[in-house]
Amino acid sequence: xxxxxxxxxxxxxxxxxxxxxxxxxxxxxxxxxxxxxxxxxxxxxxxxxxxxxxxxxxxxxxxxxxxxxxxxxxxxxxxxxxxxxxxxxxxxxxxxxxxxxxxxxxxxxxxxxxxxxxxxxxxxxxxxxxxxxxxxxxxxxxxxxxxxxxxxxxxxxxxxxxxxxxxxxxxxxxxxxxxxxxxxxxxxxxxxxxxxxxxxxxxxxxxxxxxxxxxxxxxxxxxxxxxxxxxxxxxxxxxxxxxxxxxxxxxxxxxxxxxxxxxxxxxxxxxxxxxxxxxxxxxxxxxxxxxxxxxx
Numbered sequence: 001x002x003x004x005x006x007x008x009x010x011x012x013x014x015x016x017x018x019x020x021x022x023x024x025x026x027x028x029x030x031x032x033x034x035x036x037x038x039x040x041x042x043x044x045x046x047x048x049x050x051x052x053x054x055x056x057x058x059x060x061x062x063x064x065x066x067x068x069x070x071x072x073x074x075x076x077x078x079x080x081x082x083x084x085x086x087x088x089x090x091x092x093x094x095x096x097x098x099x100x101x102x103x104x105x106x107x108x109x110x111x112x113x114x115x116x117x118x119x120x121x122x123x124x125x126x127x128x129x130x131x132x133x134x135x136x137x138x139x140x141x142x143x144x145x146x147x148x149x150x151x152x153x154x155x156x157x158x159x160x161x162x163x164x165x166x167x168x169x170x171x172x173x174x175x176x177x178x179x180x181x182x183x184x185x186x187x188x189x190x191x192x193x194x195x196x197x198x199x200x201x202x203x204x205x206x207x208x209x210x211x212x213x214x215x216x217x218x219x220x221x222x223x224x225x226x227x228x229x230x231x232x233x234x235x236x237x238x239x240x241x242x243x244x245x246x247x248x249x250x251x252x253x254x255x256x257x258x259x260x261x262x263x264x265x266x267x268x269x270x271x272x273x274x275x276x277x278x279x280x281x282x283x284x285x286x287x288x289x290x291x292x293x294x295x296x
Contacts, residue, residue, distance in 0.1 A: 013061075013064065013137075013138070013148060014061070015137075016134075016137035016138055016151075017057055017058075017060065017061035017064075017151075018061075019134070019137060020057050020134040020137060020138075020151070020155065021054055021057050021058055021061070023130050023133070023134060024050050024053060024054045024057070024130065024131075024134065025054055027050060027126065027127060027130050028047050028050045028051045028054060030123060030126070031043055031044070031046060031047035031050065031123055031127065032044065032047045034119050034120075034123045035047055035123075037119065038117075038119040038120050038123075039114060040119075040120045040165075040169075040181055041104050041105050041108040041181050041182045041185050043120050043123060043124060043165060044104060045101040045104065045105065045184075045185040045188050045189075046124065046127060046158075046161055046162055046165050046188065048097050048100055048101055049094075049097050049101070049157075049158060049161060049188065049192060050127070050131075050158055051097070052093045052094055052096070052097040053094075053154045053155065053158060055093055056089075056090040056093055056094070056150065056151070056154055057151055057154075059086045059089055059090060060083075060086055060087075060090065060147045060148075060150065060151055062082075062086070063082040063083040063085070063086035063147060064083060064147060066079040066080075066082045066083075067079060067080045067082060067083050067242050067244075077241060080241045080242035080245060081207075081241065081242060082242075083147045083242045083243040083244070084203055084206045084207050084240065084242065084243055085207065086147065087147055087150050087199060087202075087203035087206075087243060088200065088203045088204060088207060090150050090154070090199065090203075091150075091196050091197075091199050091200035091203060092200075094154075094192055094196040095193075095196065095200075097192065098189050098192050098193060098196075101185055101188060101189055101192075102185070102186070102189055104182075104185070105182040105183075105185035105186055105189075106182070108181060108182040108185070109179060109182040109183070112178040112179045112181075112182070114178060117168075117169040117170070117171075117172035117173035118169065118173060119169075120165060120166075120168065120169035120172070120181075121166050121169035121170055121173070124162045124163070124165035124166045124169060125162075125166050127158065127159075127162030127165070128159055128162045128163050128166065131155050131156075131158035131159035131162055132155075132156075132159040134155040134158075135152055135155035135156040135158075135159060137155075138151045138152035138155065139152060147243040147244075148243075149199075150199050150203075153195050153199065154195070157191055157192065157195045160191060161188045161191055161192070164184055164187055164188060164191070165184060165188075167184070168180050168181055168183075168184035206239075206240040206243070209239040209240070210239070211238045211239065212238070212239075212240050212246055214275075215238055215246065215274060215276070217236070217238055219274075220236070220238065220248070220270070220274055220276070221233060221236055223269075223270075223273065223274075224236075224250065224252070224266070224270075227262075227266060229254050229256055229258060229262065230252050230253070230254055231253045231254065231255055232252075232253035233250055233251070233252055233253070234250075234251050234253070235249070235250060235251045235282075236248070236249075236250040237249045237250070238276065241278060245277055245278060246274075246275060246276045246277065246278070247276070247277075247278035247279070247280075248270065248276045248278070248279045248280070249279070249280045249281070249282075250280075250281055250282070251281075251282045251283075251284055252281050252282070252283050252284065253284050253285075254283050254284070254285075255285060257283070257285070258283050263281055266279075266281070267279045
């Protein structure tokens with residue numbers, strides 16, 4: 001069931017990834033060309049941001065495909081966790097783009113140069129349309145998949161950044177002040193960092209097998225302990241196998257034992273209530289229980 005879910009998930013977003021990558025590749029080339037022509041730091045900054053997003057979309061698409069490969073050999077969980085590693089890589093790419101944008105903006109701020117405001121407005125306006133359209137392609141799946149949420153946030157931020165560049169071009173036309181262009185680059189940097197830091201921290205937590213932030217471990221513990229026959233619960237572990245799949249293992253102290261029906265029902269309830277789809281339980285007789293402060 002898990003493999004089928006991942007495969008369907010990838011098919012659903014395959015066209016979105018392909019469309020987003022194609023449109024943004026073309027737009028990056030247009031932005032670089034007119035950014036150089038108009039001598040616009042803000043336009044080149046937006047091009048750099050979009051270029052990093054193209055790479056990010058490509059990596060995310062590849063990871064989503066790798067997650068569908070069946071476990072084999074030493075990879076007993078398959079390659080699902082590549083989706084988490086790629087989320088970290090996406091964040092690092094954006095941090096690198098920020099450094100490049102900042103370097104160029106500082107130079108332009110120290111030595112302001114004439115900027116073609118009208119060209120900047122037209123090209124950035126096209127970017128608003130393209131990035132908004134691309135973001136909408138990922139809106140549906142971004143609530144349940146960190147990888148898709150990363151793609152959605154990147155493209156939504158791009159749309160906002162491009163809108164900022166349009167405003168910069170308009171202000172330059174109205175005031176003739178060229179320092180507005182590099183200042184807008186710094187605003188773009190703040191927008192990128194604001195969205196990227198959350199993605200980076202969430203991805204890093206999942207890579208370290210932290211409990212996913214949408215899971216309340218104490219609620220899960222209370223839910224399991226409330227089941228008839230369960231006297232105690234210990235060694236509870238919850239972690240992400242991928243950006244869409246959550247696993248759980250636990251030791252259940254059940255003095256009267258259990259039957260297969262109990263475990264099957266508990267697994268179904270955990271899936272429905274907490275979206276935890278991979279569960280493994282070890283049943284212990286009370287007399288055999290070890291009291292552990294750490295892992296047994």
